[in-house]
Each structure stands twice: as C-alpha cells, then as structure tokens.
Amino acid sequence: MKEGMKKTVCVFCGSSYGSKPAYTAAATELGELLAKKNYGLVYGGGTTGLMGTVAKAVSSNGGYVHGIIPSALVTKERADESKIEEINKEVMQGVSNHKGTTFIAENYGKTTIVSDMHTRKKMMGQEADGGFVAMPGGYGTLEEVMEVTTWSQLGIHQKPIILFNIDGFYDKFITFLEEVVFNGFISETHKDIVHIATTAEEVIEKLEMYVAPEGRFNLDWSSQ
Template sequence: MTGQETTKRICVFCGSSFGRGANFAEKATELGVILAKNDYGLVYGGGTTGLMGCVAKAVASNGSYVHGIIPDALVSKERKNLDEIEKMNHDLKESVSNHKGATPLNDSYGKTTIVPDMHTRKRMMAQEADGFVAMPGGFGTLEEVMEITTWSQLGIHAKPIVLFNIDHYYDEFILFLENCVKRGFISPENGNIIAVATTPEEVIERLKTYKVPEGRFNLTWRNQ
C-alpha cells in the first residue's frame, strides 16, 4: 500500500505535548499503526513533537498517507534531523514547560503544508478529512473538536467524530456534555454527534459504523 492509494483520510486532533505517563504516547502510536493497517491516511496539525509526532510517524512508517498542515508561526525555522528531534521530544517528555510552541519539520513524518494562519489550517484539515478523531490534548485540541462538532450540528458536514478517551482522560468532559443535555442546552440527538472509544480498535469500529444523528440543524451553507 502506498500513501496515494489510501481512499479515506482521518483528521486527528491531539496535543503537541506528551502528557504525563507513557500511555498517551503508546496509544497514539498504536492508533497510527492501526489507521495505516486499515488503509486510512492521516491529516493532522503538522510537526514532530508530542502525540502529534507519535501518530504521524506511526502512520507514515507503515506506508500510509500523512499530510501535516501547520501555520508558519508554529514552524521551527531550523530544520532538524531525526536525532535532534528525538532529543527535543525527550526534553518535552520531562515537562510540558519545555515546549516553546514551535515544532521542527522532517519528511519522515509525512508531507507538510505551511499556511499563514490557524483558520486556514483548520479549514484545510476539515475539507481533506473523511472523519475526525480527538486524542488527549490541551486548549487547541478542545477548541478543534468543539468546532468540528458544532459544524456537524449546523449541518456543514456529516462526517464521523470520535473521542479517543485514553486512560479516562475525557471522563469529566463527557460528563460535562451529558450535563449540557440534561440542562437543555444540547438536544439528546445532538448529544450523540460525538462517539466515544477507549482503544485504537474501538476508534476504527466507531469510524466505520458511525451514524449521523437525527435532529441536527437542516441549514444551507455556501462557500464552505
């Protein structure tokens, strides 16, 4: 299988940091492997650090398509080799405070498109993807998964959205969404827009069996 033969591409939202504990990085790598084995390509936020780097390297090294889309401001201007990237990631595993925001690029992590801003990045990722998976991450990841979920509710797209709840990371977030339904700010039907998985295998299953919930807004969107 080559990257060009991949028919479907999954956009993965996740942290450019590793989080505390090895489990997040291990599961990100496992997800990348299983995506490639199921003939999925990857669209992601670009770069080589943290969980983003783990999933991209795993997909690319298993022969599938990888496309990173990253704003120019987040690109490290010094192109680094793999040894230097490994050293950078080692430091990042020690503490998220070692992350300065920018990330180096390397062809081993797939092809990269550099764009001028975050809005262009998110639009291109959404347009290219056939589905979305959110792994653990910080502010950016939460914003991305909420935006793409809102777009589904508004009828802008009808693609699967899966929350990969590694090591109970999203338990409180899931409870918050359930409370939004309970309090009447999200309809029960729209509460089903996000599917939840706890293993890489479940992620694939949720992507393949996803059913678009009834009750989403029936709006007409142009120039998307």
C-alpha cells in the first residue's frame, strides 16, 4: 500500500473498449481522479480495453495499482505497449478489439497471477476497503458487481457499490432492477445497496458519502 493512500477502490470493467470513445475517456478521467484523490486501484489485471485504460491512468499519475489476473487469462487480457498503442488508434475509429497476446507490461502497477477466477474475485474484494465501481463491461463485469451486491445484502460487507453509468450504458439494467423491485424479488431498502453515478467526480462523491442501507441481512460469516 502506498504511503498516504486513503483506501483502495476495486473497479470492474471490460477488457474491451466498447463501441464508444466516451467509455475510454471516462475510464481515463476516473483513473486520473482516483490518483489525484489518493485512492488506490485494485482491478482484474488486464492491459487491454477499459481495464488497461483505468489502470494506466492511475499508475501514470503516481497512484497505486494492483492487478489480479488468472494465469489462463494473461494471454487474453494483456498486451505489450506497441499493441496497446495500435488498439487505442483503432478504438477511436470504432473498431472492436480484444487482442491481448503477449507479456505483462510493466507500467500498470504490480500484478498478482492467481490460479482461478474465484481467487481473483476474493482477493479483489478483500483489498477493496474503499468500495466497488462498475464501469461498462460484459458478462464478467455484470457477474462481479452483482456478486459483491449480494455479499452486501447478506451482510458480508457494507462497502460502497457504484454503477458508473457512462453515456447511459446501464440505463436498461437500472430499469430492469426497478422491475425486479416492483415484482417483489428485491426490497425497496435493498435496492439502495447500489448507487448510480454518471461522472467520475460523482463516482468519488458517492464512494465517500455512501451509507449502507438498513434492513440488510446480518449473517455471521466468521466461521465460513
């Protein structure tokens, strides 16, 4: 942990860039702001896509970065610097990519290689004393943010959980969650476990002002 650092925030996001330059721009802005506010970053360890963007933004601004990646994904979510520069040019032209093919780059903070996805998520969750932020991503991102939300509902933790709704990316998902509440599968109280932010500044504000809602389960996990 870096001296003077407040807390470490876990960011879930895609190892691809997505179809809009706004996603990359917001990831860069969030990374820069985390470093400026003295927050560390723990993330999935990739150098491609939004993962690499937010990690490099934190690291290049003097912030602490810890990437945790399963060994099987190193060749899928890591790329060398020359590849990353090519991908950055492509994404600005709207080209889809997911091309990490080589060794671990050195300027994305420290990296821990683990054996499997469960270990990755456990370590990320343990280090993230500052909370969790979900930027745009695919199945993995949705699974990760829903798992830590369930952990909060069950009383395993009371850390902030923020959806970074860049350019309306999560609008339909938020509507779906409202439908789940309406149909009685999530209580009105538990709906407030997840907070929504639309700018990097709002992400930081929500992290700092977050209060876990009352009425969550209070299960004893000490013997687990």
